[in-house]
Amino acid sequence: MADPRYESFMGLGPRRIPHWEHWSNPDAETYLTGIDYYAHPRLCRLEMQKRYPELGLGVPESDAPRPRPEEQVDKGRGRWGDAQRDHWQQDVASRRFASLDDILRFSPLQQADFTGWQVVEDGDYSSEEAIYTRYRGRYPQEWGDRAPAGSSASVGFYNTMFMWPMLTFGYENFMMLCLQPEFNRIMKEFAEINRRVFRAFARLPVNFVVCHDDIVLANGPVCSPAWMNRHIFPRYEEFWSILKSAGKEVIFMVDGCIDAFVDDVMACGARGIISEPFTDYKAIARRYQDCFIAGEGDNRILMRNDPAEIRRMVESMVQTGTMSGGYMMCVGNHIPFNVPGEAVQRYLEYSRELAYR
Numbered sequence: 135m136a137d138p139r140y141e142s143f144m145g146l147g148p149r150r151i152p153h154w155e156h157w158s159n160p161d162a163e164t165y166l167t168g169i170d171y172y173a174h175p176r177l178c179r180l181e182m183q184k185r186y187p188e189l190g191l192g193v194p195e196s197d198a199p200r201p202r203p204e205e206q207v208d209k210g211r212g213r214w215g216d217a218q219r220d221h222w223q224q225d226v227a228s229r230r231f232a233s234l235d236d237i238l239r240f241s242p243l244q245q246a247d248f249t250g251w252q253v254v255e256d257g258d259y260s261s262e263e264a265i266y267t268r269y270r271g272r273y274p275q276e277w278g279d280r281a282p283a284g285s286s287a288s289v290g291f292y293n294t295m296f297m298w299p300m301l302t303f304g305y306e307n308f309m310m311l312c313l314q315p316e317f318n319r320i321m322k323e324f325a326e327i328n329r330r331v332f333r334a335f336a337r338l339p340v341n342f343v344v345c346h347d348d349i350v351l352a353n354g355p356v357c358s359p360a361w362m363n364r365h366i367f368p369r370y371e372e373f374w375s376i377l378k379s380a381g382k383e384v385i386f387m388v389d390g391c392i393d394a395f396v397d398d399v400m401a402c403g404a405r406g407i408i409s410e411p412f413t414d415y416k417a418i419a420r421r422y423q424d425c426f427i428a429g430e431g432d433n434r435i436l437m438r439n440d441p442a443e444i445r446r447m448v449e450s451m452v453q454t455g456t457m458s459g460g461y462m463m464c465v466g467n468h469i470p471f472n473v474p475g476e477a478v479q480r481y482l483e484y485s486r487e488l489a490y491r
Contacts, residue, residue, distance in 0.1 A: 139286035145424030147459025158215035166473025227304030336380035350390035429466025
């Protein structure tokens with residue numbers, strides 16, 4: 135049986151439009167299954183798999199009860215799913231360097247090992263082999279160096295290029311320094327680290343590489359086209375050509391409104407884009423035949439929990455799906471803990487009813 139995700143990634147237009155959802159809503163799981171997620175996380179998730187297999191949710195190994203958010207002593211930096219975040223990246227990064235001059239003297243290549251740095255992709259980047267060994271363990275040994283044909287086997291990388299300085303130095307420090315001449319060296323060194331990453335990924339048994347970089351905000355670009363054309367897009371083209379020469383396809387993941395940079399990302403070699411509802415997906419579908427696209431669903435609509443409005447949203451998403459064989463159902467700005475379970479159920483049930491080509 136064909137993998138509908140593979141078919142969508144490749145723009146082959148499976149009749150039923152599959153889902154790719156960003157999910158962290160344990161309370162909705164309790165609502166949807168009738169099983170208390172916190173009392174029985176494994177049983178609840180097994181029931182979710184049975185009732186909503188289209189979500190592709192994993193199952194925890196243990197059914198040990200989990201503390202409810204109101205019972206957790208450390209309130210952290212805000213709730214994420216069933217727990218509190220233990221840090222906020224801006225705070226961590228701002229304490230890492232004593233001054234802006236210290237940042238401009240920093241050498242990513244000399245550091246090399248970012249284990250414990252809380253840059254999302256923590257780990258040792260001192261060599262291609264170190265990176266390959268760390269990631270290869272995620273896949274079955276029997277696959278060798280090639281994923282099964284027609285499977286959606288993938289690897290993801292959060293720090294494709296733009297995220298490295300943001301996460302290492304903090305957003306505000308990055309904004310203050312990114313135009314300084316000394317910053318050019320820093321970007322070159324991060325690029326060398328990522329050459330190692332993508333050479334390692336080219337050897338992995340995967341068919342797709344999901345490359346994440348938040349190069350835009352909800353209202354458009356963070357940095358100017360000139361800066362992007364100097365520091366980011368040429369590196370995307372280089373890195374993705376390494377992957378494509380190894381037979382792998384690139385899915386680009388980005389928050390915000392990517393409209394201004396869609397053509398640049400696609401020209402660099404992406405098979406398609408997963409973003410947020412601020413992006414004009416119908417325009418992308420018209421411009422790039424059967425490219426992969428996802429993220430048009432909007433959690434702000436789910437939050438209002440108006441059945442007619444949710445149905446209209448799904449109908450509009452399906453309309454885009456008929457325009458592109460690579461379309462997937464996706465609430466692009468996430469399904470977090472505070473989205474009502476009833477609204478989630480409506481979205482999923484309307485999708486089951488309507489999401490067909």
